[in-house]
Amino acid sequence: MQMIPQAVEKIMLHLFENDFINESRFAKAFARGKFSIKKWGRNRIVNELKRRKISAYNIKLALQEIDNENYLKTLDELAEKRFYQIKETNKYKKRKKLADYLLYRGWESDLVYERVTGLVP
Missing domain, CATH: 1.10.10 (Arc Repressor Mutant, subunit A)
Structure with missing residues (x-):
């Protein structure tokens, strides 16, 4: 967006503090969505999360979302x-x-x- 670095830093800090950017929440929502909508299995979900550089801990949490x-x-x-x-x-x-x-x-x-x-x- 061609913003000055101070503005970018302030916006990113606000997003992290208010939990708008959350890796755990993303991983859980991703796993639920891909399983329920696209009918993906666990292997594909894990591979896609790894491709997005999600931590192993959050991948494990995400897979627990699937009954x-x-x-x-x-x-x-x-x-x-x-x-x-x-x-x-x-x-x-x-x-x-x-x-x-x-x-x-x-x-x-x-x-x-x-x-x-x-x-x-």
Whole structure:
């Protein structure tokens, strides 16, 4: 904004003191939003927070915002929805496409492969 350094310093100090800039609050809101809106898994959320240089402590706090029961329910819904969208007839290719999709979205590999083998026998 091409402001003088004293003004920038005063504004930044005010924002920090009044808790407008807060890494913990950002990390928690980011994790909740990306999980509930974009259906991202924990791996992708962690990677994105690390990319934004959020501390490990705040990443851990952010992941606690995600309820484990809701997390597994969302994985099941997402996997089932994508399963019916894939038009592949070969079961191995279909299994791979589904697994790749879920892994790309950041879901843990053990959960993904458990769910994929349950959907594609």
